[in-house]
Amino acid sequence: MEIRILGAGCPRCNEVEKRTLNALTRLNVAADVQKIKDINEIAKYGLLGTPALVINGKIKSSGRIPSLEEIKTWILEEKQT
């Protein structure tokens, strides 16, 4: 599973990363998690706000801090496919 967290490096993006890692630990799922800070790289994902969470190339949330429950749901969704 490939997870990317898009954000220019402010506390909100760090919080998304923290929650994502937390979710992965709780679900006992392994994933390649990377933070993308370069804004041109972020722009390549499309028209969205930061922080944004991308799992396996699909944008799950943008412009807000998703809750731990939501992140867990998405990880499980992606694990199925």
Add this chain to the structure above:
Amino acid sequence: MKDRWILSIFVAVFLAAFFIPFGQLNIQRALIEAFSLLQEYAREHVLLCLIPAFFIAGAISVFIKKASVIKYFGAQARKILSYSVASVSGSILAVCSCTVLPLFASIYTRGAGIGPATVFLYSGPAVNVLAIILTAKVLGTQLGVARAVGAIVFAVLIGWIMHVLFEKKQKSAETQPDIAIEEEPGSRPLWKTAIYFATMVAILVFINWGKPGTEGGIWATVYNTKWVVSGFLLIFLAWMIWVWFNKPERKEWTFSTWIFAKQIFPLLFAGVLVAGFLLGRPGHEALIPNEWVAQWVGGNSLGANLFASIAGAFMYFATLTEVPILQGLLGAGMGKGPALALLLAGPALSLPNMLVIRSVMGTKKTLVYILLVIIMATISGLIYGTV
């Protein structure tokens, strides 16, 4: 990285402690001014203005669905909509200033093009909800409104000029969907969200209602009843929060508010101390003599506005710190025209931020953009100064 930061802070603090002539009278006076200004902020602005503003900012970032606004920036959107939405949406989309740059990059490369992207780039930091609220409270409603209006109007102008100068013709070939996220179905009808926000803003306005200059009239009546009205509105708000929002949502809201406070408070604290130390409170001189301020940015000359504009463009202002700095400058003799110029050029641009913009648009376009901002800010200052 973190350790290098800590080391440089140690060195800086040591050098300051070693070299600053604390024995000198003017330094002592400046220090007292720094803390007096801090006390003024603590007593007059934190409880009734900043804290409610942080809650409002938190609410905006949690409860407003961004996707519905972002779709206006797509390449398929009608240009008039893109421009007008871009100029005001900064207040909704970019409550955290770091959201502006990535969104600008994506509008520029995959969305509606350089015009709307530049509009958003300029207005985003300028229509920042927290900044407008604090500007209006500390520097006066007139300047707050002038700042907001000026930012919106000139954002559109700058964006349009950039578009005219630089837009390539073929962009419409983009057929791949650029809307990155599906519109999430709202868990709450729009009118409920609207009333919720309107109530919070109303509470903020009422508790900060100023003392009227003259007796009688509507203004005075409102002033005399402001606490009662605010009280009722607060009860209404509490009811709304309890009934219309569920527990996770409330938690997210307070959490978001806390993140803003955590991020912005220390910077504002430092900014107030620096502003107080260098410029002092209105009526009290600190380190920088009032004559210097009056000489460089006093009155409403072209030179004063231009100087304020250019200085603002290059200086870095952490979110909200432009307010105490401007307060100090105005108190030391800055004209209101140059003050507006600084407000319009300052938060939107800074040297580090210019470099990032350059990595997206290239040097030529960035230079033109900077020039346009400086020119617009100067002109706005000149006009406002004569009002």
